Amino acid sequence: MTVKKPVPCSIYDIRGIQEWLDEMALQGLFLTGVSLHFDRAIFYTGVPRPVRYRLDPIIKNRKNLNINEEHKELYAQMGWEYIDCAARRYNIFSCDNPDTPELYSDPQSLALALDNRAKRDIRLNLLVGLLALAVLFLDFFLPPGRTLQNLLLWEDPRDLVITGLFYIFLPIALLLMVFEVRRIIKTRNTLAQGLPLKAEKRRNRIPFWAWYIPFCCCAIFLPRLLLPSIGWEVQGLDEAVLSHPWPTAAQLEAVGPHPLAEEPEMDGYVRYNDSPFAPVQEFVDRYLSAGSGPDAPVFFPADIRYVQASSPRVARWIYRLELDEESKSLERRQHPPYANRVSELTPFIARDWTGLDRLEVAQYRYRGEDSWTFAVLRGNDVLLVGYTGLSRWEDCLPLFLEALDAV
């Protein structure tokens, strides 16, 4: 009959594990194998008798994790039978002859075997830790700065939560790694001094699946099930209440060479969002369809992206991120697969304008028409406006500044 029992010792507690297995044998439970993560031990039942179980640190590389036949036979010749490999760290051997010398007859040689293991673990953990930190650094600070943008604007709540959990769990995982390495080094040093190891207090370990499955649910599946990937709310142009009285198509065309006779009826939508760092976020996309059918002309007088940040500093960050994104978008739209391509692009150039902290303007042709996009930073306000038509940006900008001042 086989019996499964939780291993009540840490995998670093060599002495504790050995003593526990020896005790199990005295109770008639003889080890036949262990679970993959060494959190469960499998025994067969028999007549109680003293058997010694000893752990042999695996010192080979990953390719040679499993003990080979030669190794097994040599140990068997010296009275030690191979049982199983535990958590890729140790080979477990047993011996029921009390006169057979210990597997490691002196602590220093066990320290040597552990030394190899410790060096491997230190190298591996250091590499994993550095890689993780590098990923965090690149993700947060280097372009395109998606994480920083998402943190400030909450555009993708699901991604934000998953990234947040990653940022929380990663330092914990790194600390655990450091803790593991410290324990191995401490054990090795104790043995190297010729001192015997002490068994630690026993405590049943949580099975691997019991923490791994909830962890995966919390970190990966639940956010995907419960959180939307888009934080925006969308409303039709008619029902939307705008944060500012942005200039209409007729007002924009009025400062150009061909003013409109009357205000055209516009189609479009408004996207809203908010976050603690940017309480007002508004994207207004307005277009004018003249007639119907596939060949009917479509005008794009202006699209407006407005963000009111919680402070001027945050506004500066958002301005930089938005400007980078818009620059890349314009660059991208010069090439396939975009059917309506941008051409003759003059990238964003800084301009002076009284009362503004920053003003940058890009000019280009879109759908064969003159177009421009300006980006404005003023105090807590960030405003990006894209326009296609004959009016000049210098003439349209005052209209938008008036709208900003109107609230």
Place this chain on the structure above:
Amino acid sequence: MAGREKGPLTEPMYYVLMSFLSREMCGTEITEFVERRTAGRVKLGPGTLYTLLAKFQDEGLIDETSVEGRRRTYQITGKGREAFQDELERLRACVDDGLEALEQD
């Protein structure tokens, strides 16, 4: 210490290295040699023996000379002899110091 830079040898290290002085040996022969030589005072476990053999090979103190089935045979190198000689002199100096201290007592 010309032969080995990593400190004095432990007792099992000393006897394992000693076992190769007269001839090449395999694992079981080393164990028997050490037990016989020390009249059973030092008994080598397989973990100890194969860890030491691997370490000595890494440090260039011994070489593997042949593999016949599961039987691997090793021989001592010049560096290994020097390391053994150094350890012997260190131990001799320790014993001499001890004897001299006893005589003065």
